Amino acid sequence: MNAYLAALQTESLKAFRSKVPVLTMLGFFIAPLIGGLFMVILKDPEAAKSMGLIGTKAQLTAGVADWPTFFNLLAQATAIGGAIIFAIVTTWVFGREFSDHTVKELLSLPTSREAIIAAKFTVIVLWTLTLTLLSYGLGLIVGNAVVIPGWSSELLRSATIDILGAGILTIMLLPFVAFLASIGRGFMAAFGWAIFTVAIAQIAVVMGWGSWLPWSVPALFSGAVGPRAEVLGMHSYIIVALSSAIGFFITFYWWRNADQTK
Amino acid sequence: MNYAIETSDLSKQYGDVHAVNHVSLQVKQGEIFGFLGLNGAGKTTTIRMLLGMIRPSEGNVKVLGQALGPGGRGPWAQVGHLVESPSAYPELTVRENLDIARRLYGLKNPKAVDDVMEKLSIASYSKRKAGTLSMGNLQRLGLARTMIHNPSLLILDEPANGLDPAGVVEIRELLADLAKNGVTVFMSSHILTEVDRLATRIGIIHKGRIIEDLDASKLEQFRARRLEIRVRDFAKAHTILTKEHYSATIHEGSIFISDAHALEAPDEIACLLVNAGTPPTHLAVEQQNLEEHFMQLTGSKK
DSSP, rough: OHHHHHHHHHHHHHHHTTTHHHHHHHHHHHHHHHHHHHHHHHOOOHHHHHHSSOOTTOOOSSSSSHHHHHHHHHHHHHHHHEEEHHHHHHHHHHHHHHHTTOGGGGGSSOOOHHHHHHHHHHHHHHHHHHHHHHHHHHHHHHHHHHHOSOOOOHHHHHHHHHHHHHHHHHHHHHHHHHHHHHHSSSHHHHHHHHHHHHHHHHHHTTTTTTSSSTTHHHHHTTTTTTTTHHHHOOHHHHHHHHHHHHHHHHHHHHHHHHHHOO | OOOOEEEEEEEEETTTEEEEEEEEEEEEOOOOOEEETTTSHHHHHHHHHHSSOOOEEEEEEETEEEEEEEEGGGGGGGGGEOOOOOOOOSBBBBHHHHHHHHHHTTOOOOOHHHHHHTTTGGGGGTTTTGGGHHHHHHHHHHHHHHTTOOOOOEEEESSSTTOOOOHHHHHHHHHHHHHHTTTTEEESSOOHHHHHHSSEEEEEETTTTEEEOOHHHHHOOOOOOEEEEEEEEEEEEEEEHTTTTTTTEEETTTEEEEHHHHOOOOHHHOOOOOHHTTOEEEEEEEEEHHHHHHHHHHHTTT
16 A cells, blocks of 8 residues: 555656646647637627627537537537547556656566556546546536526536546546557557547447447447437446456556566 | 575577577675676666566576566565666656655655765756756766665666766766675676776676676686787797796787786886897786677677
């Protein structure tokens, strides 16, 4: 336990003294800000045109300017934006050890490799959950600022489940990114994997197989193609949980057993 | 006998390439073991196997009497290591980098960071980000990390890399001092003079195999000084020197004398040869060269 806490302190220091937390936060804040802009435009498209916010030939199909639409945008952004931004976080935490050649300083220590990897995953989870909550908090502020109708405490409860649920499901798929950053010994393989999974998730949804592909589940959960009860089943959540467990296991296994030559 | 490092038939194979081939080493406690080899000879692969970073294809490793376990487990609380080029987290300061090492070595007292910065002369850089350090200071930071927990065994891969001449001497003295206090030092290098000056034993690795193990007495022979003389008439000079009871030998166009008197007073040899009408064209006290021996062993010099 002491070793884990020591590793957690060092991983936290490494993560939060870099510029990456601020950059990922700014990246993740784009969604509520753009969502707010859409609400302004949808509220009064003619005024938006006259203000120069959109072109005269703009066709917005986001729906109507109200809280349900805004929350739906936020949930989808958490699932799809999270797949990219959270992958950047994970790639940074694992891949930087190889690009900075510091990985050899994490081996042959009284603090076990398992404790260090557990600490890395803890930092990733805390970091990405914080991003989700901050983005959601900013969304509430922006939604209130642009004054849109349809607010209710019941909506707030369901939106919280949608957004946090989409965030947590996305976070559960990050161990694979960590594994790719490890075996790829850097950033490129992991980031390529993240882009690939976003692409195949879209294709699987279009083909109707989304509920069986773990990387499609967060977006489907967020309501991207309709109520989640209609598109997801228990098997979808089991597949995400299994993928998460496999990702954890193979990452730990690799760190424990692979030759470290970099 | 308890060895600080003991390997038997240690091998690492990548496909058809034998990076390390049946290396058996025993390093006694308190020794400074110089591990010499050309680039690609297998030094770093051996060191990584000693540290549990690479799993051997064959053979086994014991460090401080303990066999390395799964997941690279070993007696690392008593071992400091520096592998290849030094590295640090560039956005963190020198102090923060060392504080990370302190925590990962399980040291409670933050003063360990101050102490090791003093020891390695980097205290004035404590607030400097590691990414802005010169190569020499980065190497000092790397060495500080290896020594922060006062280990009883240091495994160092090219410890003099990037250091200026004053830094090289400083680190050499520091390592010699640690060894005097019972710390075992296993250091690899391709810089022979550096190893030659410090090591109490030298192993030479070539193409993955140990081809020479020079203990203290053999090293002493290599460190022996001799007087090198060149003259125009070798036969005449040799006769004169032998008549004066000097043990002169002719080798590759030079006469060599190892007698203590000749080494202390080479001017007398010069006078002797001048008076005999065969003045020296070259007269120099030289140290017999480990480098030459190494070059011949590794086939770098025919």
